[in-house]
Amino acid sequence: MNLQQKRRRKDQLFAVVCFVSTIVSxxxxxxxxxxxxxxxxxWLSWDFICSYPSRFPERAGIKSALWGSIWxxxxxxxxxxxxxxxxxxxxxEYAPRSRLTKIIEINIFNLAGVPSVVxxxxxLALFVRGLxxxxxxxxxxxxxxxxxxPIIIIxxxxxxxxxxxxxxxxSYGLGASRWQTIRYQVLPSAMPWILTGNIxxxxxxxxxxxxxxxxxxxxxxxxxxxxxxxxxxxxxxxxFNWISRPQPEFADIASAAIIVLLLVLLTMxxxxxxxxxxYQKKLQG
Amino acid sequence: MAVHSYNSVKExxxxxYLFVCALISIFVTISIxxxxxxxxxxxxxxxxxxxxxxxxxxxxxxxxxxxxxLPLINGTLLIAAGSSIIALPVGLTSAIYLSEYANERTRGxxxxxxxxxxxxxxxxxxxxxxxxxxxxIRKLIPETDIFNAASACIVVGIxxxxxxxxxxxxxxxxxxxxxxxxxxxxxxxxxxxxxxxxLPSALSGILASFILAISRAVGExxxxxLAAGATPNITFNIFESIQTMTAYIVQVSLGDxxxxxxxxxxxxxxxxxxxxxxxxxxxxxxxIRSRYQEVYE
Amino acid sequence: MNHEEIEISVKNMNLWxxxxxxxxxxxxxxxxxxxxxxxxxSGCGKTSFIRCINRMNDLIPTVRTEGEMxxxxxxxxxxxxxxxxxxxxxxxxxxxxxxxxxxxxxxxxYGPRIHGEKNKQQLAxxxxxxxxxxxxxxxxxxxxxxxxxxxxxGQQQRLCIARTLAVHPDIILLDExxxxxxxxxxxxxxxxxxxxxxxxTIIIVTHNMQQAARVSDYTAFFLHGELIEFxxxxxxxxxxxxxxxxxxxxxxxx
Numbered sequence: 001m002n003l004q005q006k007r008r009r010k011d012q013l014f015a016v017v018c019f020v021s022t023i024v025s026x027x028x029x030x031x032x033x034x035x036x037x038x039x040x041x042x043w044l045s046w047d048f049i050c051s052y053p054s055r056f057p058e059r060a061g062i063k064s065a066l067w068g069s070i071w072x073x074x075x076x077x078x079x080x081x082x083x084x085x086x087x088x089x090x091x092x093e094y095a096p097r098s099r100l101t102k103i104i105e106i107n108i109f110n111l112a113g114v115p116s117v118v119x120x121x122x123x124l125a126l127f128v129r130g131l132x133x134x135x136x137x138x139x140x141x142x143x144x145x146x147x148x149x150p151i152i153i154i155x156x157x158x159x160x161x162x163x164x165x166x167x168x169x170x171s172y173g174l175g176a177s178r179w180q181t182i183r184y185q186v187l188p189s190a191m192p193w194i195l196t197g198n199i200x201x202x203x204x205x206x207x208x209x210x211x212x213x214x215x216x217x218x219x220x221x222x223x224x225x226x227x228x229x230x231x232x233x234x235x236x237x238x239x240f241n242w243i244s245r246p247q248p249e250f251a252d253i254a255s256a257a258i259i260v261l262l263l264v265l266l267t268m269x270x271x272x273x274x275x276x277x278x279y280q281k282k283l284q285g
Numbered sequence: 286m287a288v289h290s291y292n293s294v295k296e297x298x299x300x301x302y303l304f305v306c307a308l309i310s311i312f313v314t315i316s317i318x319x320x321x322x323x324x325x326x327x328x329x330x331x332x333x334x335x336x337x338x339x340x341x342x343x344x345x346x347x348x349x350x351x352x353x354x355l356p357l358i359n360g361t362l363l364i365a366a367g368s369s370i371i372a373l374p375v376g377l378t379s380a381i382y383l384s385e386y387a388n389e390r391t392r393g394x395x396x397x398x399x400x401x402x403x404x405x406x407x408x409x410x411x412x413x414x415x416x417x418x419x420x421x422i423r424k425l426i427p428e429t430d431i432f433n434a435a436s437a438c439i440v441v442g443i444x445x446x447x448x449x450x451x452x453x454x455x456x457x458x459x460x461x462x463x464x465x466x467x468x469x470x471x472x473x474x475x476x477x478x479x480x481x482x483x484l485p486s487a488l489s490g491i492l493a494s495f496i497l498a499i500s501r502a503v504g505e506x507x508x509x510x511l512a513a514g515a516t517p518n519i520t521f522n523i524f525e526s527i528q529t530m531t532a533y534i535v536q537v538s539l540g541d542x543x544x545x546x547x548x549x550x551x552x553x554x555x556x557x558x559x560x561x562x563x564x565x566x567x568x569x570x571x572x573i574r575s576r577y578q579e580v581y582e
Numbered sequence: 583m584n585h586e587e588i589e590i591s592v593k594n595m596n597l598w599x600x601x602x603x604x605x606x607x608x609x610x611x612x613x614x615x616x617x618x619x620x621x622x623x624s625g626c627g628k629t630s631f632i633r634c635i636n637r638m639n640d641l642i643p644t645v646r647t648e649g650e651m652x653x654x655x656x657x658x659x660x661x662x663x664x665x666x667x668x669x670x671x672x673x674x675x676x677x678x679x680x681x682x683x684x685x686x687x688x689x690x691x692y693g694p695r696i697h698g699e700k701n702k703q704q705l706a707x708x709x710x711x712x713x714x715x716x717x718x719x720x721x722x723x724x725x726x727x728x729x730x731x732x733x734x735x736g737q738q739q740r741l742c743i744a745r746t747l748a749v750h751p752d753i754i755l756l757d758e759x760x761x762x763x764x765x766x767x768x769x770x771x772x773x774x775x776x777x778x779x780x781x782x783t784i785i786i787v788t789h790n791m792q793q794a795a796r797v798s799d800y801t802a803f804f805l806h807g808e809l810i811e812f813x814x815x816x817x818x819x820x821x822x823x824x825x826x827x828x829x830x831x832x833x834x835x836x
Contacts, residue, residue: 011474018382021375025450026398028443035417036409083306090303097643106571108310113497113567114560115504117534118317121556125320129544146313153310166680170742172641173676174693174749175669179299184692185682200404207406210506210531214538236408236507243412243511251416258409265404283683 036262040255048256052222053238057249062257065238067224068137068217069206069264072234075141076148076205081198083145084152091153092160093182112150119147120214128215135216138228143211148201155197159190192279199272203265209236235261321560324553331547337554343517343533345551352551354558356517360434360527361559364509365502367438367523368445372502373495375442376449383450384457385479396451403447411511414440419512422524432514432526440508445498452497456490457483489577493570500566504559506531530555589614589753589783590635595649595659597630597639604630606807608649612800617775617784619794619815622804623835628787631804632755635785636672637665653753670697673746677758679738681730681745686713686722689730689741693749708748716744717774736767743774754778756786760793772797791831795819803827 051061095101123143133139163186171181187194212234220241221233235257242254329337332352340353379399383392419436423429460483468478484491514526515536528536534552542549590612597605605627612618620628630639637658639645650657658668670693682689690709699705709726713719718740722733730741739759746754756775760768775784775797788794794801795815802812803824811818811827822828829835 007474007477011476014476014479015386018378018386022379022382022387022395024375025379025402025443025446026395029398029402031417032405032409032413032443035413039416083309086303086306087310090300090307094300094303095307104307104310106568107314109571110564110567111310111314113500113504113563114317115506115531115563117504117506117531118321118556118560118563120538121534121552122313122317122320124538125324125553126316149313150310164680166676166678167682169638169641169676170680170682170745171692173636173638173669173674174696174745175666176692176696177293177296177666179296180696184696189683203404207404207408209406209408210535213535216538236406239408239412240507240511243415251412254412255416258412261406261409265406269404 033262036255036258039252040257040259043252043256044259048253049260053220053241057247057253060242060250060253062235062238062260064221064224065233065235065257066260068221068232068234069236069261071137071225071228071232072141072144073202073206075137075228076144077198077202079141080145080149080152080201084149084201085156085194085198087149088153088156088160089182089187092157093178093186108150108153112154115210116147116208117210117214119143120211122146123211124214124216133229135218135231136229137225137232140212140215140217140232140234141228143215144205144208147208147211148205151201151204152198155201156190156194159193159197160186162193163189189283192276192283195279196272196276199268199275203268206234206264206268207236207261209240212237213240235264317560321553321557324550325557328547328550328554331550332554341519343528346537346548350547354530354555356519357528357530357533357555358558359519360509360513360517360529361503361531363434363521363523363527364437364441364505364513364529365499367434368441368502369495369499371439371442372446372449372498376446376494376498377453377491379446380450380453380457381479381484384454385475385483399447399450402443403451405444407444407505407507408511410440410444411508414508414512426524429524430514430526432512432516434513434523434525434527437509437513438523440512441502441505444505444508445501448498448501449494452494453487453491456487456494459490460486489573493574496566496570496573500563500570503566504531504563505529506535510535530559534559587613589653591650591652593650593652595631595634595651596647597627597634598646599630599642600644604807605634608809610802610809610812612783612785614783615779615781616799617779617786617797618800618802619798620785620787620802620804621789621791621794621830622810623830624789626804627807628802628804629757632757632785632787634659635753635755636669636674637663638674640665670749671751672753672755673749673751674755674757675739675742675746675759678762679735679742681733681738681741683731684729685727686730686733686741687726690745690748693745697749712744712748713741715747715778716740717770717777718744734767736763736770739763739767739771740774743771747778751782753783753785756784758787758789761789768793791819803830805830 048061049066050063051059052064054060091101091105120143123139123146127133127139127142128135167185167189168181171185217237218231218233221231225232239254239257239261242250242257336352337354339355340351341355342351342353343356344351383395387395414436418439419431419433422433422435429435464482464486465478468482509529510532513529513532515528515532516526517528517533520527534555537548537552588611592608592610595605595608596603608631620632622628633639634647634651639647647659649659651659682692687709690712691705694705694708699708710719713722718737721737730738733741760771763771772793775786778784786798798815800812801815801818803810803818805826811822811824813823818827819831822831
């Protein structure tokens with residue numbers, strides 16, 4: 001084989017390798033979803049959603065876990081979103097290019113990479129024990145808020161940064177103040193992307209298990225929480241608990257619970273995309 | 286739309302409020318460090334730091350107790366290495382495919398799919414490992430333990446793959462077209478252009494993405510807890526059961542650990558090691574990106 | 583020019599971008615209710631200069647200025663000046679049309695709103711008046727609630743002018759307003775400027791010398807951050823006093 005043919009052969013081989021590795025991810029995802037679906041689908045029923053967990057797989061349901069997760073997400077959203085968006089607005093629109101600002105930004109980036117267990121440890125020490133909130137919903141929500149705060153700040157900053165400077169100039173040129181410009185031009189412009197980023201951050205929170213284990217989310221809960229100070233369980237915790245049981249039926253129920261969790265995530269992501277499209281349409285008239 | 290008119294006092298108040306929110310992030314880091322540090326110091330009053338760092342047995346709850354952290358670190362690094370062997374090459378090559386070969390339509394379909402992989406909760410990956418991957422491995426290699434590192438490596442590898450893929454792709458795409466065109470004009474094949482021109486130019490971004498992905502693997506908890514096991518031991522055999530630092534923390538939390546006991550404090554000490562490792566890796570990743578980033582006009 | 587006829591008096595104006603001395607000792611009296619054109623090659627400082635007049639340079643962190651700019655005998659360069667009300671008096675139209683991503687009505691109403699106007703009828707009146715003065719009303723009167731982004735480039739620029747007029751400025755700054763537009767839209771805007779100078783002092787930065795010659799009453803030639811020559815347009819173009827001015831307008835450079 002002469003040099004030309006060798007080179008061409010290498011080139012073709014490389015293209016195939018790259019294509020295959022891309023396909024690999026898709027294939028694996030399909031396998032994962034199929035497997036879960038097959039195992040869990042037959043156990044999925046209205047009863048499943050409306051019953052509490054039980055020692056008997058036939059009677060077990062995820063009612064308490066589902067409600068716990070919903071409560072958690074609402075509380076976490078209320079805590080983390082306003083603070084995260086405010087911090088991002090400051091860093092992107094107000095902060096001078098100083099050392100302090102750079103340190104804060106590097107710090108936030110690193111916090112986004114800290115393992116969720118470490119946030120769990122923090123939550124345990126600070127909220128459960130430190131503020132004596134006990135193993136409650138609010139302690140869980142506070143912990144999850146800290147976890148997703150860096151993600152919200154980073155994605156909101158990106159959304160704000162994508163608003164063209166000409167928009168701000170037009171507003172300032174008319175005599176608007178900084179806050180007027182942000183509130184009436186920049187924020188509305190960036191809103192589709194801010195929403196998407198926030199909903200994605202929340203969907204990350206809803207799937208987190210380790211921090212909730214550290215907080216002390218219970219695994220056998222036969223009630224739904226009534227106040228933020230109540231003990232609770234959540235879907236990932238329930239899944240974890242069921243899959244750890246030896247009886248094979250529990251593995252099937254765990255799969256059914258996973259289907260429910262994935263459906264909730266799918267709904268959240270779809271909502272994010274729909275909201276973003278709606279906002280974008282509004283801006284483009 | 287009711288627009289409120291300019292009021293400089295209000296402007297100042299708003300600016301101060303937003304500044305305080307931004308400072309919260311510093312507060313979080315300081316809290317993490319303080320909380321971990323204080324309990325870790327308390328831990329080392331009862332446990333010798335030398336034994337901790339050099340001992341090869343980890344058995345804090347039993348009597349007699351051993352407090353050598355090396356088995357846990359070994360477990361964590363084993364998973365990190367194993368998952369990297371899967372995720373780094375596959376992630377990089379699929380990033381190359383998406384940026385150099387695929388057309389807009391294919392990218393539009395494949396990218397979201399890979400993003401979905403990134404959005405699946407880790408506990409689901411753990412279930413996948415236990416229900417699907419481990420049985421297959423055991424069929425192929427019967428001596429494998431029920432809990433084994435290999436299963437966790439595969440699953441964590443799939444988990445961090447999207448990260449490698451999308452960050453590397455960003456780095457590769459930011460290499461300007463003119464660089465590639467110069468090489469093509471000389472008659473180079475796509476393989477040659479990619480490996481000799483594009484990848485070296487994107488190297489800092491790719492390396493940074495690798496480090497971030499490995500850091501994620503180090504911090505992974507649920508998949509390894511479910512699949513890899515709870516036996517701390519020093520081994521390179523991925524078909525055995527091991528325990529990672531993260532899995533240990535979860536194990537202790539699931540039990541009833543009285544506050545103030547050695548087992549309770551050990552969570553913080555291990556957490557400190559974990560935090561230092563991942564924080565350090567993230568700093569290195571940022572440093573690489575800022576120091577070696579090629580700036581294109 | 584006597585005292586009554588001067589709108590802005592510039593004394594020893596200097597500007598730095600970090601270490602780059604971009605404006606060097608500019609001294610100039612800009613006449614009231616006339617069109618003054620600023621011409622010169624790229625990078626000569628004319629845009630930097632015009633942005634001093636409404637303190638838009640404040641938005642750039644590395645900028646440092648010295649010297650006086652007197653407007654109604656007040657030095658607008660002083661740090662205690664309320665920039666927000668300055669920009670109400672001095673409006674600006676940018677090179678690329680930059681309407682807000684909202685309706686035509688909202689675009690024009692934004693200015694009066696942020697300065698405190700709440701009355702719906704008043705706002706509607708101001709919007710109609712401004713659009714008429716910007717020669718856009720007839721074209722948009724029945725789609726005033728549609729998005730501003732649906733307008734053509736030339737219409738968008740006239741919308742930006744209407745937006746500026748809505749806050750009732752005394753001075754209008756235009757930074758190469760036609761450079762992104764086609765010839766038909768350009769001539770519409772030039773006609774508009776000649777009409778507007780009855781009520782407003784107009785300062786326009788332009789790359790296009792024919793435009794300066796067509797439209798302006800006074801012309802200032804900038805080169806490397808210095809003001810080389812400032813005179814009545816007819817005089818400057820017919821018989822320039824400086825050699826570099828003559829070289830520039832005859833196309834020898836720039």
